[in-house]
Amino acid sequence: MEHAMLERREEAARLETAELRSLARSLEELYSHATTGRADIVAQLLEVIDDEDRRAVVSLGDDRALCVPVLGAVDRALLTPGANVALRDSARAPTLLDVLPARDAAWASPLVSESPSVTYADVAGCEQQKRELPEAIELPLTHPELFASAGIDPPRGVLLHGPPGTGKTMLARAMAHHVSSSSSGARASATFIAVSGSELVHCHGGEGPRMVRDLFRTARARAPAVVFFDEVDAIALSRADSDSAADREVHRILIELLAQMDGFDQSASVSVIMATNRDPDELDAALLRPGRVDRKVEFTLPGRKDKRLMYAKCTSGMSLGDGVDYLDHLAARDDGMSAAEVDAVCREAGMCAVRARRSVVTREDFQEGYRKVAANVVRGADQFYFYS
Template sequence: MSGELDVSRDNSDNYEQIIRLLEEKINALQTEAESLRKELNYYKSELEKLLSPPLIEATVLDILDDGKVVVRSTSGPNLIVSVSNEIAMNDIKVGMSVALNQRGSAIVKILPEREEPFIKSMEVSEKPNVKYSEIGGLDEQIQELREVIEMPLKNPEIFKELGIQPPKGVLLFGPPGTGKTMLAKAVATESNATFIHVIASEFAQKFVGEGAKVVREVFELARKKAPSIVFIDEIDAIGAKRVDLGTSGEREIQRTLMQLLAELDGFQPLDNVKIIAATNRIDILDPALLRPGRFDRLIEIPLPNIEGRKQIFKIYTSKMKVSNDIDLDTLAKLSEGLSGAEIRNICTEAGYISIREGKREISMKQFIEAINRIKSKKKSEYKGREEKYV
């Protein structure tokens, strides 16, 4: 009798072990099935994405009373479209970007605002490390720039109290290398403003209307980043006097210029956005740019006089290891007719001469040799250009 009980107990233990093994197998199969189900759903969704038609980007122009919306499609003409039931009409605003369904031309999605990488790259993320003290021979110009750019940004209440309006834009003009770009950077540094540096030729784009769009987005970025300074270098690239040549390139440049004029007109003098432009050729600029209300403050940046050249030499030599025989007055006299950029080149050239000669400091003799080299090079370049046009 006891033997039968033992056998039945053993059978019972075996059955329980088999049941546990089967339960574990079922659980493993269920886990595997769930994993396979997720994988199947993933591939189904990917297949739907591949088979679904692409959406068309558009910009909202107007919202009509009957619930329809007027949009400008990137693929063609303006369209009057309906709105998907999944989107509330109150969420749609004029000027925003939306996605259109190709089949029914209905708005199916509101696109988030985004900044073009090309436009974003124009913002100088690190503040220009240029101080007024690093610019020599331009004390009057610095004072004028501080009055028309820095003061309205820092103390707008003074102008409101007096009832006067500062200039909207400032145009710096003068020969190359006289410090126009350095001045703009110094103003941005001293006023703690965002500095947006644009070369005017970047406004000239390949496709029709693209140049005007770039101008519009640059000024939109400036408003978002206010207080900010937009510095347009070499503005003569798009701001030259308009002529009736009739070529598509000329017409596109003129459209870009008109957009720039419209943006300048849209600014209030006491806004936290200031515009500085620079040119070497003020004589070829369109008069529309220079009329009051746009670039109505013109600041000439001339070649430095003898005192200015002495200041520039003093600034650069203060950072160099020079001998005790350096005579700044003599260097200023010998460098007559040279710009600030050329004086910087003289200091660099004097350093190279010292390195070639194996010296550990720069002497007066090496500075004089550097001046002669820069002047000789400038004279040969000028002669070459003169022979080219004869």
């Protein structure tokens, strides 16, 4: 009898020791996490496969699934399929550190613009682009029956490309204003969702692909919708052989973007616009194939006619003195200035008048404004750079 009691006590002590060791390991891991900063990777929990050993299967968002140990301090009740979890990528193997707060598509609300204030009238010049972009984006959203009756699929994605400052982002926002207004057509107003490629790249590890998934989920929930990726080259340059952690993360974001563009059908009424300052040939070929990007709209540096329209638009609210014809002279210069630089010339001319405590902007102010802007723009061999 006494011997059996001693055995039971020994077994209880052994179990208690095992629990204390497990707790010590958990505290050690927790301390290690606290002293090494935030999690390395954000993943999605697929299932818990072993309650006793505390192991789980997670998805990294790029068709990879891993079986990882779960930190002892993590609440088992929170480990539900579909939950977003934080992993630490240690030398041995990734470890599940924590369950992140439940988030839904509402995260994207700051990116959703009900109606951007820019209108087509605010975009001087770019007449050809003003025709091409609405044809590819507006018509499928406002009059899908035209494509159905013709028996063709509308363009799914559009790439806006050209040098910086030529109006790509501004025209995209003007188009968004048009499709977001109730007067845009027969269908309900469209939702405009904008995100920068650089924002996705600078996310925590694993967060970028998840943001892309949530962004498209938001677009489908609020359809008809337009998703605008500015600076798409940040995530879509041709894939190199580099195996750095940063390059792998960018690759995962691109893979998720490709999967999402393939994953929604035409009936979802979701269109994608991308903008880049890079040559399209520098972007990943998989992104540009028909079915993902069906239309490319090029933005070139403005010619004389467009520049005159831009000068007129930029000075429409200014008090101009004599010599307004000088704007014709500026527009006629073969200087390769972009629309943004034309706007900068006008603003700098206005600042010259302000510094002189004058309410009228003179010819001399425009001369000085032009000189300052031209001096701050990098050109080669004393010539303005032309995009090719």
